[in-house]
Structure formats: structure tokens, C-alpha cells
Amino acid sequence: MSQTIFLKNPAYIVGSFSVAGKREKQGPLGTTFNITEEDEYFGQNTHERAECEMFKMALEGAIGDSKISEDKIEVMLAGDLLNQITSSSFAARDFDIPFIGLYGACSTMALSLAVGSLLVSGGFVKNAVLASGSHFGTAERQYRMPLELGSTRPPTAQWTATGVGATVLSDGAVKGSPRITAVTFGKVVDWGEVDVNNMGSAMAPATADTITRHLRGTKTKPEDYDAIYTGDLGILGSKILRKLLKDEKINISKVHRDCGEMLYSEKQNRTQWQGASGCGCSAIVLNGYIMGKLQRGEYKKILFVATGALLSPVSSFQGNTIPGIAHAVVIEG
Amino acid sequence: MSQTIFLKNPAYIVGSFSVAGKREKQGPLGTTFNITEEDEYFGQNTHERAECEMFKMALEGAIGDSKISEDKIEVMLAGDLLNQITSSSFAARDFDIPFIGLYGACSTMALSLAVGSLLVSGGFVKNAVLASGSHFGTAERQYRMPLELGSTRPPTAQWTATGVGATVLSDGAVKGSPRITAVTFGKVVDWGEVDVNNMGSAMAPATADTITRHLRGTKTKPEDYDAIYTGDLGILGSKILRKLLKDEKINISKVHRDCGEMLYSEKQNRTQWQGASGCGCSAIVLNGYIMGKLQRGEYKKILFVATGALLSPVSSFQGNTIPGIAHAVVIEG
Numbered sequence: 001m002s003q004t005i006f007l008k009n010p011a012y013i014v015g016s017f018s019v020a021g022k023r024e025k026q027g028p029l030g031t032t033f034n035i036t037e038e039d040e041y042f043g044q045n046t047h048e049r050a051e052c053e054m055f056k057m058a059l060e061g062a063i064g065d066s067k068i069s070e071d072k073i074e075v076m077l078a079g080d081l082l083n084q085i086t087s088s089s090f091a092a093r094d095f096d097i098p099f100i101g102l103y104g105a106c107s108t109m110a111l112s113l114a115v116g117s118l119l120v121s122g123g124f125v126k127n128a129v130l131a132s133g134s135h136f137g138t139a140e141r142q143y144r145m146p147l148e149l150g151s152t153r154p155p156t157a158q159w160t161a162t163g164v165g166a167t168v169l170s171d172g173a174v175k176g177s178p179r180i181t182a183v184t185f186g187k188v189v190d191w192g193e194v195d196v197n198n199m200g201s202a203m204a205p206a207t208a209d210t211i212t213r214h215l216r217g218t219k220t221k222p223e224d225y226d227a228i229y230t231g232d233l234g235i236l237g238s239k240i241l242r243k244l245l246k247d248e249k250i251n252i253s254k255v256h257r258d259c260g261e262m263l264y265s266e267k268q269n270r271t272q273w274q275g276a277s278g279c280g281c282s283a284i285v286l287n288g289y290i291m292g293k294l295q296r297g298e299y300k301k302i303l304f305v306a307t308g309a310l311l312s313p314v315s316s317f318q319g320n321t322i323p324g325i326a327h328a329v330v331i332e333g
Numbered sequence: 334m335s336q337t338i339f340l341k342n343p344a345y346i347v348g349s350f351s352v353a354g355k356r357e358k359q360g361p362l363g364t365t366f367n368i369t370e371e372d373e374y375f376g377q378n379t380h381e382r383a384e385c386e387m388f389k390m391a392l393e394g395a396i397g398d399s400k401i402s403e404d405k406i407e408v409m410l411a412g413d414l415l416n417q418i419t420s421s422s423f424a425a426r427d428f429d430i431p432f433i434g435l436y437g438a439c440s441t442m443a444l445s446l447a448v449g450s451l452l453v454s455g456g457f458v459k460n461a462v463l464a465s466g467s468h469f470g471t472a473e474r475q476y477r478m479p480l481e482l483g484s485t486r487p488p489t490a491q492w493t494a495t496g497v498g499a500t501v502l503s504d505g506a507v508k509g510s511p512r513i514t515a516v517t518f519g520k521v522v523d524w525g526e527v528d529v530n531n532m533g534s535a536m537a538p539a540t541a542d543t544i545t546r547h548l549r550g551t552k553t554k555p556e557d558y559d560a561i562y563t564g565d566l567g568i569l570g571s572k573i574l575r576k577l578l579k580d581e582k583i584n585i586s587k588v589h590r591d592c593g594e595m596l597y598s599e600k601q602n603r604t605q606w607q608g609a610s611g612c613g614c615s616a617i618v619l620n621g622y623i624m625g626k627l628q629r630g631e632y633k634k635i636l637f638v639a640t641g642a643l644l645s646p647v648s649s650f651q652g653n654t655i656p657g658i659a660h661a662v663v664i665e666g
Contacts, residue, residue: 003407003431005457046651074336075518083416084645085436086653089521093656098336098518100448101643101658103418103434115433115448122455124338142647185408185431188422310434312417314475318379320419323426325434 003184004217010179011117013331014170015066015129018288019054020280021136021162027264032288033163034061040137040162047137048087051080054164054280055091059131062166062287066127073097073168074125077116079108081134081160081279083142088131097129105308106203106232107186108132109165109283110327113304117180117329120169127171133164134278143196143313156198158234159272161263165283178294182330184214188310190323196316199277200237200260203307206324207233208244210305214328215250222252226299229290231282231306231326232260234274259285282306294333301332336517337550343512344450346664347503348399348462351621352387353613354469354495360597365621366496367394373470373495380470381420384413387497387613388424392464395499395620399460406430406501407458410449412441414467414493414612416475421464430462438641439536439565440519441465442498442616443660446637450513450662453502460504466497467611476529476646489531491567492605494596498616511627515663517547521643523656529649532610533570533593536640539657540566541577543638547661548583555585559632562623564615564639564659565593567607592618615639627666634665 018033025036035057042050042057055078063070076095078088079102092099104111112130119125137147139160145151173179189206207230215221222228233241238258245252262285263276286304293299305328316322351366358369368390375383375390388411396403409428411421412435425432437444445463452458470480472493478484506512522539540563548554555561566574571591578585595618596609619637626632640659649655 048647048651079436082645083647084438084643086643086645086648089643089656089658090648090653092521093523096520099521099658100444100518101436103412103436105417111433118452118455118457122451122457124451124455185433187429188425188432190426310417310419310422312415312419314381314416315419315423318381320423323422325422325432 004214005183007117007121007181009121010181011120011169012173012177012179013167014174014177015062015168016287016291017058017061017065018165018284019058019163020284024161024163024263027268029263029285029289032292033284047135051087051135051138052090054133055087055131056094058164058166059091059129062168063129066168068127068168073127073129075100075119075128077102077112077128078131079103081139104325104327105310106277106279107306107308107325107327108279109286110304110306110329113180113329114183114185114327116169117183120171128169129166131164131166132279132283134160134280136160136162139278153273154197155273156236158199158260158274158277160278161276161281163280163284165287167287176295178331178333180329181332182218184210184328186210186325186327188323188325190321192321194321196311199309200234200274201240202309202322203233203324204237204240204244207241207305207307207326210326210328211245212248212250222255225255225301225303227257228252228255228303230258232277233258233307234260236274294331297333299333304329304331337547338516340450340454340514342454343514344453344502345506345510345512346500347507347510348395348501349620349624350391350394350398351498351617352391352496353617357494357496357596360601362596362622365625366617380468384420384468384471385423387466388420388464389427391497391499392424392462395501396462399501401460401501406460406462408433408452408461410435410445410461411464412436414472437658437660438643439610439612440639440641440658440660441612442619443637443639443662446513446662447516447518447660449502450516453504461502462499464497464499465612465616467493467613469493469495472611486606487530488606489569491532491593491607491610493611494609494614496613496617498620500620509628511664511666513662514665515551517543517661519543519658519660521656521658523654525654527654529644532642533567533607534573535642535655536566536657537570537573537577540574540638540640540659543659543661544578545581545583555588558588558634558636560590561585561588561636563591565610566591566640567593569607627664630666632666637662637664
């Protein structure tokens, strides 16, 4: 069963904003972000507080960009990688807006767009603000090794992006607003990957499942989209995805781009190996680079498929495999 | 602003199921749960896997109770207290159903009812299954002290319930189905509590905010409800809530009941102090005791307000305060 949901009333993207770190600024998309900050602490005293600060900056930026006053925003949907999604929920304290906490690991930007657009499309709220993000320092500490150990990264590893992207959805368009017209929620798919340094491989099967179901459900072909963006499969994960889809007789190679592959330069990737990852990766690429192309009319229709690995350190220590998930939204320019 | 959302098309509760542990069985509501298990491991080798197993049992039970075949359930909404909500998402692997991961700490049952009922009401899905739960062993290890230390519990502490509750929502009623008719999403409210052993105090201000906004938005009085159930404020937190509402000239004392106060007997509370807490607390009381009363016609209309404390051990170690949140849904019998 396809389970793609079509939005009779589209949800319009009327505001977007991206906040990124120094390394992201140095990459090829560096100029597409609204704010880039040299200080990895963003003026705070811990990386966790820095992540929370980025959320506030991105949420305020997107609301400002939408020109909708904060008291007209009826709901906030956000999530991050930290335990108990504290950077999102702590940031939400500073806004007088009801809060829906989401967790989809690095798929959270697409998850928030999917749920948020349905709440807007259904007429339940007029305006919603969404955000998703991550910080290299907080993710490394939580999922892998303390940075101070200077552990060697294996070749399959990716680099958690430092950045937060935020979007404002509305039931009314402003001139040139891109709009969300269809949503396919992902299933939890687990092919048995156990390597916590190989997220691309863990997420690729779920991504293939969502893209396959989406294309079949919408009766579209890859070429019907100007681009199919995956979240943060990285170089290796992207190869696996294209191979898996080829087995289903679906060839996305002409239109496929992966935010994780794009965020850093080839030179940066010599240390980051497979590219970027993290909730922030697809969130800032969407709310920076991709949004620009949609607004300038360079894209008429794209499929945005953010991808997440649903592990925790405890689940891995206990010998469990790593399930993946991927949520897809169609954005039309 | 009230921000209560009214459901023109109600979402019907057509299935429910509750799985609980030994201590919950021994309490005054013990006979209202569908399954109670003496073995705290539920046949698994870790508490985390036990929690995941409870999720599977509750999800299967609720789907079975609804008599809707699994392939007609279009979305699953679930969450738990574990880092990266692994017990929900690992359980979701075993179901061929798209998955929306939610995080609202112990408010997650109400959060899933709220989001799920809007997806059904908006005509986006016909049937949705929701679940929320917790396990004493996993929560203690993650949030507080290893059980093996035998730490003394301070008098303000609560006891994390072992249990999972699940609900199936549908756009069509079966005879006698309770229905969700209004939703008020909670705001993140933080009055500066820092004591990780005083969750009731941390959650009470957010609960008062949600109840106040809900009553004003719906132009209803507490007496218009047969009961107003809060999630897991416990004895002390409930007192604080009633005091805070009294300051707003709202007197809920005649209709207020707290799932955390109800789950254990007074004798049990001598060791559990303020009563029960955890995602599972309000989830099993709703899908056990309360659902029975709705189905038997003993309740015509209730307000279910599950309450969550949005802390993490890292946030507390770094000296942050503990924000709270509470989501409310109106259920009519």
C-alpha cells in the first residue's frame, strides 16, 4: 500500500531560515545560509546550550521572514537528536506557541514538514513554525566518543552538521511561495546494520522503501521531479540507495542529490569521509540552498526525503541492530 | 489566545489496550488492565527489551480490539521516555505501518491522541494506532540511579509506571465508541524547578496553563466535564495544580483526578511517595480504567490532560531548570 497523502489545500512555505556553523560556512553551500557563526559555542558555555541558541535564532528568523506576527503562529513542531529533544523544547520556552515535540532522528525536518503541512491543510491551524537541527559537539558526545579523545573516524563515518533550519507554513500563499502538496510517511525498516559508524547503510533501505512507495502511490517517475533530495545518506549511503532502487527498476540517478553529500567540499570530505549527517544537515540545505532554488523558480517540483537512523547508544550496546526511517514531502515551486 | 482546536469530524476510539507490570497489578486499578505480567522482563533479557515487548503487545492488542485489519491502519504515532524513543520505534519495525515518532515526555499519550485525532478528523487517514509507555527499570537507569545502588527516594519522588497503553482511532464509529472532539496543545512552561525528584512541581504550571486556556477557549467550566484527568502530577503536583488554578479563579477540585495518584494504593504509596509517573501511567489508566467508564456510559465527557517534564540528565547536570508541558483532549462517551 502506498499511503501517500495528497493535500487538497496545500500548505505554503512563507518563511524559512538557516543557521549554520563554521565548517558548514566553509563548504560549497556556505553562502546560502542566513547566519553562519565562527564560534562553535554561539556565545553560550556548552555545546548543548549552543544548539538551543541556534534553534532560537532559526525560529525567530523564520517567523521574521514570514512577516507573520508570533501571536498568529498557532503551533510549533520541532525535534533534534539530543536525549529528550532538549534543544528544541528548551528553545520553545521562549515562544508563546503550543509545542509538538517530534522525534525522527535525522528525518525530523521532513517529519515536521509532513505533520505540520497536514495540520495547516486540514484547517486546524493557519500558521505553523517548524524546526530541526543538530550540533557536531553534542552529537559526538552523546552517540560516540568524547571529542577530547581524538578518536579516529572509520571510512564509513559521517560528520554531524552544526546547524538548525526552520520553516513557517501557512494556509495562504504570499507571492512566489513554494507549497507542500503530498506527504509519504516512512516505515521503520531494519536490514540488520550494527555499525554505529555506518549510518548511510542503516538508512538506505528505509529510504528506498519510502521513495518506492511514494512514486507508486503518486504514479510519478523520478524524472517528474526536478530533484529528489535525500537527507543525509552520505556518499556511501547514496550509492546503496541507488542500487536498491535499481533492483526495483527505479533509476533516480539523474535527479538524485543528497544533502549529506553536498554540505562539505571534497577537500573537507577527506576528513569527514562520507559527508554530513544530523538533523541539521537536511534542515539547513532545505532552508538555505533548496529554498532559494524554489523561490527563484529554478525548481518546479521536488521530492524532499529526510532520512533517520533510530539507534541509541544503549540500544547498540545491548547488541541491537539499527532501524532506519525516511519521510517524504513533495514541494512545488 | 486559547488555541483549542475543535474537531468538526470527531475521531472515534475503536480500540484500546493496556499492558502493565506486577506493581500496577497490585494497585487499585489492577483489574482494569488487559494484560498484567509478573515478570518485569516480559520474557526478554533487558528492561529496555521488556519495554519494547510491552509496546508490541499493546499495539497488537489495540489493533485486535478494533477489529480493523493491520493493513487498514495507515499510521502509527508513538513515543516513550527512552533516549531516541527506541522502545516505540523498535516495536514499530514489526508492523507494516508508517511511523510518526513523538516526544512529549509523560504527556505523550495525550500528544499522540491530539495529533492522531487531527489526522483522522482531517480525512488524511482513516485509521491510526497510537501508543505510549514506560518501564520503571529503564527510566530509573536513564534518569536517576542504577537500581542496584538502592538509593533512598526523597519524599517528593514518584515511581515510574511499568506499562504501555495503545489506542486505535478511526473516522467511523462502532457502537458505543468514545470520540475525541477537541484538542488543546500545550506550551512549554518553566517556573524554574531544578529538583529531578520533584516532577509534579515542575509539571503543574504547564498543566494549569493548558487547562486554563482550554476552559477559556471552549467556554466551559470544570463541572461541564464528568472528570478532568491529569497525567502524572502525583499527590503533591496535584495540590500545586489546584492551587495555581484557584489563583485563576478556577476550581477543579470536584472533578479532578490524577492518574499518578490513582495507580498505586495508599499502602504502596508509602514507598512510592507521591504516586506514579511515566509515559505509561496515564496511558494505561486511560486505556484501562477510564476507557471502561466511557464505554459503559458512566462518563459523557472528560478532559484528559497528560503532563510531561522535559528534562534530560545532561540538561540537569548542566544546571538547567525543568520545563513542563501538558496536552489536553476532550473525549466524549
